[in-house]
Amino acid sequence: MRYFDFNPFGIQSIKLKFNCIDCNNEVESENIYIPSPDYSADTSRESQADEDGYAVCSKCKKDYEISIYVSFSGGDGYIQELDEETPLEIIENYDYELDAILSNNHFYENFKNEINKISDLNDLNITSEEDSKKERDSFVSAYGMLLPDELIETLRKLLYTNVITCLEAYLSSAYINTVISKPQNLKKFYETFLEFQKEKVTLSKLYELKDQTEEIAKQAMHKVLYHNLDKVNAMFKDTFAIPLPDFSKLTRSIEIRHDIVHRNGFTKDNELIIITQNDITELIDITEKFVSDLDIKINKL
Numbered sequence: 001m002r003y004f005d006f007n008p009f010g011i012q013s014i015k016l017k018f019n020c021i022d023c024n025n026e027v028e029s030e031n032i033y034i035p036s037p038d039y040s041a042d043t044s045r046e047s048q049a050d051e052d053g054y055a056v057c058s059k060c061k062k063d064y065e066i067s068i069y070v071s072f073s074g075g076d077g078y079i080q081e082l083d084e085e086t087p088l089e090i091i092e093n094y095d096y097e098l099d100a101i102l103s104n105n106h107f108y109e110n111f112k113n114e115i116n117k118i119s120d121l122n123d124l125n126i127t128s129e130e131d132s133k134k135e136r137d138s139f140v141s142a143y144g145m146l147l148p149d150e151l152i153e154t155l156r157k158l159l160y161t162n163v164i165t166c167l168e169a170y171l172s173s174a175y176i177n178t179v180i181s182k183p184q185n186l187k188k189f190y191e192t193f194l195e196f197q198k199e200k201v202t203l204s205k206l207y208e209l210k211d212q213t214e215e216i217a218k219q220a221m222h223k224v225l226y227h228n229l230d231k232v233n234a235m236f237k238d239t240f241a242i243p244l245p246d247f248s249k250l251t252r253s254i255e256i257r258h259d260i261v262h263r264n265g266f267t268k269d270n271e272l273i274i275i276t277q278n279d280i281t282e283l284i285d286i287t288e289k290f291v292s293d294l295d296i297k298i299n300k301l
Contacts, residue, residue, distance in 0.1 A: 001079070002083065002084055002088060003084070004077055004078070005077075006074075006076070006077075006090050008034045008074065008075035012093050013032055013034055014031075014032050014068070014093065015090075015091040016028070016053075016088060017029075018082060019087070020060060021083065028055065029055035029066055030054060034070060035049035035051045037072045041072075044071045044073040045071065047071045047072045049071075050070075051068050052065070052068075053068070054066060066079050072212070105177060107169075107170050107174045108174075108295045111166055114166045115163065118280075119281075121159055122159050122277060122280045122281060153265075153274070156275040160260065160275045160279065161261060163283050163287055164253065164283075164287075166287070167227070167290070168227050170291050172221075172222070172224070175221065176221045179217065179221065179239060180217070186214065188238070188240075190213070190217065192238035193217075193220065193235070194234075196220070229247045229251060229254070232244065233247070236294075240301055242294075242297045242301075244290075245294055250287065256275075
């Protein structure tokens, strides 16, 4: 049996590479997801979470069963079929979405760049075939295109949902980066974050967690759904003492976006959602003002 250990914090999955014990062919495992330990447990052993994986030799088809275990002390695992001395390479796959958020220090500029692209696409003179029966050219104008009605409807729904995606990206990047930018912000996050208030930490566990406080906070903040503006509003107020600007109109737009993405463009009453060019323009204006007002508050911290 081949045992191994790894640092699970900040990585999303691992792959294992080794030579097959039967034919010496190089074997690469599947991506094995890294489970989250139970941080509310009293001991490292009780916090343990496990995940199974496998690998198959592409040459001789030998199967290998892999087990990994993660606690708040670290990660380890074993491959049942390998010898103890078998060379083993562990490939760590990082959570690139979180890495992208953490590297997004210019979150307002990035928001503006992306929202401007959406606005430019929305301003294109796209004409439906129904409206252009007399004009059968491929291009209706220098910046216009002739498209079937159903493609125009799909394009507008995509633009609408992408405005909300830009909003979420700004909120997550702004909140996470501002929390970890100053020790006092991180401390306040720990004191006020609702999910952390449910956790119980014994004195015996404090030493094991002391070097992981920032990583635990990053993972917790990353899991937040940033289109839940009521929750995000509470987080901004609790951590920074600043409420979000008025988001009543955005809430309705987020509901529409939910139906577009998860109900294939229909409401729960099975009514088709129609998005117009003006709907997108209005949402962009509302979102830009919301983000601009919030960014001014953040910059004063």
